[in-house]
Amino acid sequence: MPFIPHTLRDVNSMLDSIGASSVEELFSEIPNSIERTQLMGIQRGVPEMEMTRRLAERAKKDEVGPCFMGAGCYDHHIPAAVWDLASRGEFLTPYTPYQAEASQGTLQLLYEFQTMMSSLTGMDVANASVYDGGSGLAEAILMAIRCNRKATSRRVLVCGGVNPLYVQAARTLVSSQGIELIQCPHEKGTHTIESLSGGDFAALVVQQPNFFGQLENVDAISDWTKSHNALLVAVVNPITLPVLSPPGEWGRQGADICCGDGQPLGIPMASGGPSFGFLCTNMPYVRQLPGRIVGRTKDRDGEIGYTLTLQAREQHIRRAKATSNICTNQGLLVTAATIYLSLVGLRGIQSVASACHANTTNLVNRLCRSDQIERTFSGEFFHEAAVDLHCDAQFVADKLLDRHGIVAGLPLGQVFSDLQSSLLVCATEKRTEQEIEHFSDALQECVADG
Amino acid sequence: MPFIPHTLRDVNSMLDSIGASSVEELFSEIPNSIERTQLMGIQRGVPEMEMTRRLAERAKKDEVGPCFMGAGCYDHHIPAAVWDLASRGEFLTPYTPYQAEASQGTLQLLYEFQTMMSSLTGMDVANASVYDGGSGLAEAILMAIRCNRKATSRRVLVCGGVNPLYVQAARTLVSSQGIELIQCPHEKGTHTIESLSGGDFAALVVQQPNFFGQLENVDAISDWTKSHNALLVAVVNPITLPVLSPPGEWGRQGADICCGDGQPLGIPMASGGPSFGFLCTNMPYVRQLPGRIVGRTKDRDGEIGYTLTLQAREQHIRRAKATSNICTNQGLLVTAATIYLSLVGLRGIQSVASACHANTTNLVNRLCRSDQIERTFSGEFFHEAAVDLHCDAQFVADKLLDRHGIVAGLPLGQVFSDLQSSLLVCATEKRTEQEIEHFSDALQECVADG
Amino acid sequence: MANETIFDISQPNRIAHAQCPESGSLADLPPNCVRKTPPLIPEVSEIQAIRHYTNLSQQNFAIDRNFYPLGSCTMKYNPRGAHRVASLPGFLNRHPLTAASASQGVLECLFDLQEILAVVTGTDAVSLAPMAGAQGELAGLLMIRAYHNEQGDTDRDEVIIPTAAHGTNPATATMCGYKVAEVQVGGDGDVDLEDLKRTVSSRTAAIMLTNPSTCAVFERQITEISDVVHDAGGLLYYDGANLNAILGKICPGNMGFDVLHLNLHKTFATPHGGGGPGAGPVAVNNRLARFLPIPVVGFVDNQFDWLGEQQLPQTIGRLSAFMGNTGILIRALAYALMLGREGMVRVAEHATLNANYLAKELERVGFTLAYPNRKATHEFLVTLTSEAKDLQVRAMDFAKRLLDFGIHAPTTYFPLLVPECLLIEPTETECKEQLDEFVDAMKHIREEAVNDPDTVRGAPHGLYRKRLDEVQAARELDLAWSPPDDES
Amino acid sequence: MANETIFDISQPNRIAHAQCPESGSLADLPPNCVRKTPPLIPEVSEIQAIRHYTNLSQQNFAIDRNFYPLGSCTMKYNPRGAHRVASLPGFLNRHPLTAASASQGVLECLFDLQEILAVVTGTDAVSLAPMAGAQGELAGLLMIRAYHNEQGDTDRDEVIIPTAAHGTNPATATMCGYKVAEVQVGGDGDVDLEDLKRTVSSRTAAIMLTNPSTCAVFERQITEISDVVHDAGGLLYYDGANLNAILGKICPGNMGFDVLHLNLHKTFATPHGGGGPGAGPVAVNNRLARFLPIPVVGFVDNQFDWLGEQQLPQTIGRLSAFMGNTGILIRALAYALMLGREGMVRVAEHATLNANYLAKELERVGFTLAYPNRKATHEFLVTLTSEAKDLQVRAMDFAKRLLDFGIHAPTTYFPLLVPECLLIEPTETECKEQLDEFVDAMKHIREEAVNDPDTVRGAPHGLYRKRLDEVQAARELDLAWSPPDDES
Ligand SMILES: Cc1ncc(COP(=O)(O)O)c(C=O)c1O
């Protein structure tokens, strides 16, 4: 009985006290008509040692070489201290900080997180996380619909440069509320306001840098959206924000809602989860923000302290009228991200961002020296770029993995049927000159073969 | 300037306050005649990310398959919680608990450790660690000489079954104090009292189970030693003590001093260090025990608390007359061992011990099914055994490592020139049936080849 | 010092050099895309950051430090061994879009977990995609909606939910475009069957139930409920938050449920992380299997592979960018492997034993159980109405005062149905001595409530902060730090 | 609860099943070898053990929580990155006797560290074997003895040590079979050169010195001392405990030292672990290189390999069973790589800047420096004789009172030479604000010493325990727990 402390003596004395003759008796209210579980096929328990051996064998199978894949999940360096601290029992094992007095550590940290996120995005407030970038986009869209009281339409324009996996998730999650997501096709990798379809719409979603790594003209898109009385939802990668213009400052009025995935901030790739989604907005819309929010207040002695606030937005108070059904969020990852940002610091995070840009630029330049490879789209990119291999990109990627253990970028054909020959590559600050050189040589070789 | 927080402004304002015009000026008392260091050949600093990459590459090189080597260092399972807890900053980064009020956590833990160690060994008291098993033996010998006031001799008999690496270390460390270590050759892997040389001696050192894994007749040896008015120094492996008779109960009077290496108790092999040495004795000799000792006491309010005690034995008080020069010890490893013992618990540690015995028995039985392999010595062994391959054991071990990545046992020829064809093997609780089978097949194959 | 935020200790131009890679040029970026003023990111040394967050952490209660009898949350021991395996480099460094050929390890883990969860819930198919219980609920209702739509049954626009239900149930129904029809709970904690019969109709899409219910008793009429709803053409949704009570004993599949979610962060012992992450896999019987959210893991052509829209064309779709909270799923598998079949049954048995013992002991020292004639399940409800009325000491005061004893407060004021209640769930991983300590503390507080009520009302006294002013927090919203100058 | 030991919460037959491998039979062991009564090992659940040690840990001060200006101990930040690399499986799972062919990774690390330490100390050869400073000292004196023996100089039986020296110096001399000859320290903190001249003789084997000295000042006559001792045929031993003060600026090799140890757990930032482990590598010039303790790492035939007795037949021998504290050595290398050449110099510079600033500020608020006319090095001495005499508040009281401010006490009463002293070493990793906070605290305590001396004398007040009774601890020795019954 792993993890169960009872000795036989304990069990007997507890049964005595209850006045039951057996543990089974405690289940007597379960009607006999309900068949007992058999647990067929579940093996006998094994100790930690054996469990570890089995799973370690499996983990070993998945070890691969350097990663040049981005597409929403990035291989950044994580300072050792981040998880040494985040894994402390005091951060790892508490529940949601409903009992504020017993949770000041987590609450103050969340307040600091909200501060950093709202400053990074240039918005007034941030919540304490939603599940991930994809579901975060869904929440942002639902929120935009709620906030845009003037709009009669439940249509939302979604730029073609928004991460298609986010859009898929959002589509699932908002599908039953009569909201229509209208995809605006990109033109050669970005959007001009001319290309954005008109008609009635309540909000527009744009991503910067977009899924292809390209920089959109967000100022123009923002102004255009506002001129249609629609709300602007910005999807951003937080690692770019120390150097890129924040959504709060896009165009004349800035974005209204900003969301994205926090994985780049000290969260391991870990197959894509757990990471966390973030959601920011400005003060006028704060009561429409879903998820937990921490506020600074005072205790009885007048000491500064922190507590969850505006809970009347949430399911446990507001039930069917809540802004969202979210309850458990991604707190631990927010803890890690907050520690990450503090450890790496302003200068560090600026350096990380610029090094990612420089490394990807270096990679793309190297690749494009080959006759067979060129950029799929022109225009500026940040730390991802689509390159056209003029052959089956999936085939090339598979070969690189097989032969060299390199996780090449994403074959864009997986998500866009018209981009079968393109690969979306990314070189973070973690990729060395040698790795970039090796990858680019190996890729060119595979392309030449293929 | 990694890890240095000063901004330029800080430096200037501090210099102002000091009244110095430059940092260099603070070094003005260093005579100019002393040449400045050039640091030739030392590279420029790299960030944590790059340092990690470089060292991870090296660590990768040293990854090998299953380990069947013992010889003083053992591949046991370590519960995840052990190092999750021991690596907490509060255990990892304090200094020695001289300021008792600010160190109650470490002090109470050490008191619990002393309790477990003294109970495991059947002795009255344990200290809070020495460096390792080898240097621990040296301290035990020095202590025995100090304790045996009746003895005129400074000769110490050392059984041939004592770990030869411990004996080498002890020889170095006691060499300049006129102490003579007399090696008593073993007879077919163990010692009978008939084989122990007589003559004057102050103490005798015996190891149980001995270096070959064999069980000595410690009762007889203990009684024989006492009958010569000599002190008995026991060298033991703590993982065996939950099931083997404790030194305190050997023979009619028990051992006087007990030492060994704590590595089996939750400490990774880590190339042999850091682990920790332990040293136990009985009350009459406590003032001759080197190293730190924690005592339970009260605070001003009468609350139970803990503090270092009997410090007058130690170098910082007693200086040239101290029991030892030891200052920094192996505290963190003791922390891990204490947590290990608590987590695994009485039943767990008994199971670990018996599983090691069973696995090694299984391994030896399998190996000895081959015509070419037999046990080097007869008699009972615990969880290590010497097997005679009747060919060059070093050659076979090298081949096993090369071909199969298996760390076969220790080729005994490395330490005993008369045992070139023997291999000292060990199968801890961590080795699976399959690994044992695979190793035994591979070994038999190599022997057949060789 | 104690009060400082990380921003208070930040200083311009302080750099943690070991965390700065060589920076690259940004000169090629269009100027309008480049940020003009730097964000408010701390500028501290590594040791400052470490001290700040180490010290903050010490202000938290946590399972690793405290007994945490928080009803409905199943705050059991979170095995460190599960945390370690999930942190192995092969799992941790895997990019979510890495090809299946180089992901067989993690895929096999997920596949095994799907199988185990299907067995323990008595269902036919599982998707691990939902990232928490609430997302599992949403996925479940979306599947129900898809099912009815497929049947051409498009008028079903109501979900029936007991008044005592957890807030996520009605919130989810709304998110899924359903109206909520409440059904009453009777005086014995069971659903009012007559009211249910009045409530069901051809508009009923489903009923959402927890069993044991949020009243902490076993819903004895579950078969009747199932018949009533099924007969009306509705489906049964099982909120798995309380699965710990029956793990390995009985399963939702055998109680008539069609679809359910599990909270792996409750029943399968993954840590709550101060709010999350969790995982809320959904399990369904065969009639709903084709609607499962993607990705699902299959075993095809002798290798494990992702099943997506192609293989499951009727899927409700994707719920997140990748595969939910994979790291949590690995932890849950690790836990399941350690428990094994015999361990699972013991979970329910000892969770139930602990709850019944604690209920009995509290009753013995004078507390009132909300359902004194019912057996406790893995948890039970105490009501402090008489204390509130006679002594003006409320459930929240008891809860806060418990903190001073190093014990986390039980869940308070949930379900809303039971006035002044404490929902107490000890879990199976707590020992008898710990339960006795809790009883002693409660008894002590009760005596205080009589003799020295202000001490209870003013609690906590010995924590890092006294009781916090939530009203001020909501009225004078302060949600982000700003430099002291800006404040004036 | 708070007071309980792990044995108090232990209960017979409680088993942590997940930590129990299947047990094997012991039936084949000779009965007299088998244990009769089980040892006192706790019987608790995993969560009980975790809570117990998590809560205990919170009773500790530590670098990760507190400023720790503990003179002579160089309590600087211990980079977590170094801890992580040393914990990589390749390093952690390596059996010490694994063949060199499968150990090139760790061997290369050790080789690199040897090279780096030789450069920073200005010496010719290094052995990493010693496990702490004190063992380094012993190795050093053993080499000195071996050298003199080889020269036939067997009458040298004295080691000269300044009165202010650290206790390990004389203790080591004794362990090495030497007599200790003390040399006086002058009023300015430097060695009394005339006394030294009187003390040296043909019996002088060596002098052991720290520079900066344990009086926290730079020994300005080091060249003269070197000449005096060398002229008498003795050698110079450098105790590297204070190397932080000069790292990268000057080196012991250039000061005339023949042999030295480093404390990697001080200068190279490896954590102190609540008492250890450390590492005390020895470095020597060419005349002593052949005596270095084994193993040493060499680069032979294009691969790294261990050098043992065969390659170094004159070695003083082995100091431990394997290769000292290898894990600590890897951490030190990681730190050295991050510092790099430019970082090393900055260590000495900022350690010195911090100490001089702190000394000046303390002087400004009224404290008396032991050597007011000297520059501080990486540390400095304050003497509280006037406070002790005028106010009956002693250095120890100041030290204990500082704990109430969350600041660890400086080293007290060392060196013994300076009455009522505090030896204060801020290290380079502390920021100015932290130093200012320390000054404020000291100033505050000084005011208390005047106005409310009992508060200082009774300190600490706000820690887990009040001042502990050391006299009782030594008089009524209680060194191991026993069950309450046994105690009566
Ligand atoms: C009964 C019940 N249902 C649903 C939930 C929601 O689960 P989650 O927090 O994982 O979204 C909870 C969680 O507290 C619960 O207790």
Ligand SMILES: Cc1ncc(COP(=O)(O)O)c(C=O)c1O
């Ligand atoms: C001056 C001095 N010398 C020697 C030592 C002994 O070093 P270790 O504790 O590593 O044995 C110390 C340690 O405190 C010291 O400060």
